[in-house]
Amino acid sequence: MIVQICVGSSCHLKGSEKIVELFQQAIKEHELDNEITLAGCFCTGQCNRIGVTITVNDEVHCGIIPERFDEFFNDKVMKALEEERAKFNGMSHS
Ligand code: FES
Known part of the structure; x- marks a missing residue:
């Protein structure tokens, strides 16, 4: 799974760095290093008035x-993630 966190200027101002940190923590906690790829991305044109855009x-x-x-x-x-796992398991069974 690919998770992209917007680091465009608007999202940056609204705390994308903090979100990246929280993501890294959560990934560690749930031991998801192999399943989640964290990436930054540029403005997706979805700047909201509050918060950060995550894809x-x-x-x-x-x-x-x-x-x-x-x-x-x-x-x-x-x-x-669970859906992805289910799909993957479904495939390997057929
Ligand atoms: S800066 Fe993040 S969506 Fe525009």
């Missing part, structure tokens, strides 16, 4: 703030 695979999520990071991680990242 998970091809899904763009806007307005992520550090306070809501856990929610975002569990809801979007872990769920998408």
Whole structure:
């Protein structure tokens, strides 16, 4: 899974660095180094009034703030990961 965190100037001002930190922590905690690739990306043109833009695979999520990071991680990242795993398992069984 590829997670891209916007480091464009607008998102940068809204704390993308903090989000990157939180991501690194969460990846370590859940031992997901092999499954998640963290990358920075340039402005996707989705600058929101609050928060940072994060792209998970091809899904763009806007307005992520550090306070809501856990929610975002569990809801979007872990769920998408599980789906990916399920797909992968489905493939290897057929
Ligand atoms: S600066 Fe992040 S979406 Fe524009």
